[in-house]
Amino acid sequence: MKMKPIVGISSCLLGNSVRYDGGHKKNNWIVSELGSYVIWEPFCPEVTMGLGTPREPIHFEETSGGLRLVSIKTKIDLTEAARLSAQSLVASMPSNLSGFILKKNSPSCGLERVKIHYDKGPPRKEGIGIFAKTLAREKKYLPLVEEGHLCNPLFREHFVTRVFAHFHFHQLPAKVSNLQHFHQEYKYVLLAHNELGMRKLGNIAANLKGLPVAEIFQEYERVLFATLAQMPTKKSRTNSLQHMYGHIKKEVGSKEKNYFGEKLDEFRRGDLPYIAILTLLRSLINKSEKNQYIKNQKFLSPYPEKLKLDHLL
Numbered sequence: 205m206k207m208k209p210i211v212g213i214s215s216c217l218l219g220n221s222v223r224y225d226g227g228h229k230k231n232n233w234i235v236s237e238l239g240s241y242v243i244w245e246p247f248c249p250e251v252t253m254g255l256g257t258p259r260e261p262i263h264f265e266e267t268s269g270g271l272r273l274v275s276i277k278t279k280i281d282l283t284e285a286a287r288l289s290a291q292s293l294v295a296s297m298p299s300n301l302s303g304f305i306l307k308k309n310s311p312s313c314g315l316e317r318v319k320i321h322y323d324k325g326p327p328r329k330e331g332i333g334i335f336a337k338t339l340a341r342e343k344k345y346l347p348l349v350e351e352g353h354l355c356n357p358l359f360r361e362h363f364v365t366r367v368f369a370h371f372h373f374h375q376l377p378a379k380v381s382n383l384q385h386f387h388q389e390y391k392y393v394l395l396a397h398n399e400l401g402m403r404k405l406g407n408i409a410a411n412l413k414g415l416p417v418a419e420i421f422q423e424y425e426r427v428l429f430a431t432l433a434q435m436p437t438k439k440s441r442t443n444s445l446q447h448m449y450g451h452i453k454k455e456v457g458s459k460e461k462n463y464f465g466e467k468l469d470e471f472r473r474g475d476l477p478y479i480a481i482l483t484l485l486r487s488l489i490n491k492s493e494k495n496q497y498i499k500n501q502k503f504l505s506p507y508p509e510k511l512k513l514d515h516l517l
């Protein structure tokens with residue numbers, strides 16, 4: 205059986221009844237679509253810290269003592285308890301997570317724009333949930349996303365690409381040759397995210413200074429996730445498509461050559477969806493007899509094709 209990435213998730217998004225009101229916030233795409241290709245590891249930081257379900261809702265208040273997490277009616281200050289609980293929860297997480305999906309707006313799980321209440325005036329969306337903040341600090345390279353962003357096809361594709369890259373990277377046995385192989389396969393994915401990052405990673409994987417393997421992997425991981433953190437654009441995807449095509453163009457007839465050139469221009473101008481040009485490139489590459497290197501490129505399918513993430517780009 206094929207192994208799947210393990211992805212952490214705010215438990216309520218899976219339909220588990222752990223919210224303050226005893227309800228959940230099941231997200232259908234996450235559960236029914238993405239759920240077929242990953243293994244979930246659910247967490248509810250508020251239940252873990254012993255608040256129970258149902259429970260009194262909590263929120264952030266800016267007070268004379270600074271930013272506090274308090275229960276809304278009874279005004280119990282839960283800030284320190286939440287911090288300590290988040291720290292031990294993150295420390296006890298499995299080390300093989302490949303990503304984490306967080307519930308937006310929550311003073312525990314929200315990654316950004318969580319409401320902070322003031323004595324006067326309306327609340328401002330300036331906070332970060334205590335658990336989310338701890339997670340981002342302690343798991344520096346773990347791909348994180350709020351579920352709200354997954355409605356946007358660009359964010360969705362970006363997150364899933366990073367999850368599968370994280371998964372593949374962490375499966376590598378610790379040998380420099382494996383890292384070099386990984387780099388070869390991911391070369392045009394990386395180029396679509398950031399060319400400079402791709403080149404830096406090539407130098408690290410080449411290990412010309414003969415550094416210890418653990419050091420090379422650490423440095424590669426740092427630059428890899430900084431590179432993948434940048435979202436591809438039409439321009440940068442076009443660049444990768446062109447480079448990929450460059451490897452097979454000698455095998456392509458003149459009619460197909462012209463057709464590919466026209467379609468690439470249409471994609472660049474925004475007149476053709478990404479899936480159309482990618483499918484055309486895939487079919488040209490499939491016909492190629494010699495080029496195994498290009499056939500193995502993750503750029504052709506960086507995640508399970510059935511997710512259809514590239515259909516809306």
Ligand code: SF4
Binds near residue numbers: 214217222247250
């Ligand atoms: S948002 Fe986070 S803390 Fe709130 S119910 Fe969902 S998992 Fe629990």
